[in-house]
Amino acid sequence: MGFGGNKFTWKRRRVVNTFVAKRLDRVLCCAHARLKWQEAKVTHLPFLSSDHAPLYVQLSPMVGGNPKRRLFCFEAAWLSHEGFKELLLSSWKKNITTPAALKQLQKTLRRWNREVFGDVQNRKEKLVNEIKLIQDELEQK
Structure with missing residues (x-):
């Protein structure tokens, strides 16, 4: 579905020489769901209290x-x-x-x-x- 926000969803360590970051967490959907919610978007929210970034799936735009x-x-x-x-x-x-x-x-x-x-x-x-x-x-x- 693609995404907006930070490139990575998981980070380990804070020191530069041992820092690792990956995009582990993703949102998948079938073609039927994509047609049903064409304006759906995924946002990687900021890291707050975990080494995983929360994912926010918005199926329709805010009214x-x-x-x-x-x-x-x-x-x-x-x-x-x-x-x-x-x-x-x-x-x-x-x-x-x-x-x-x-x-x-x-x-x-x-x-x-x-x-x-x-x-x-x-x-x-x-x-x-x-x-x-x-x-x-x-x-x-």
Whole structure:
């Protein structure tokens, strides 16, 4: 299927005279699957905590949507923020129904995530991209 990203999917050693890198991991598909998913692509992701690079198989291109229509998800990382518990206590409205209070809390948490906590997914993607750039530069040497 081809690939994008680093040339190698496996590396051993960090010292120049004992360094070995190979493209061991691959994605194979039959002709029927290739016709069904013609826009499929494989990306070799950056090495993070293993000597193997993870492979990302995307069967169809990402479709941009309205971020305001995205489902609300609780982020476990919020619990580590020192001001989160206080935010919850001050934001919860006791004088309205629970569904209405949850809806109000959802709006508060979305704004707080954007303004105070920061968008974890965007920060994570930035860091992974930085790691990828560094690994690409090292691969060129």
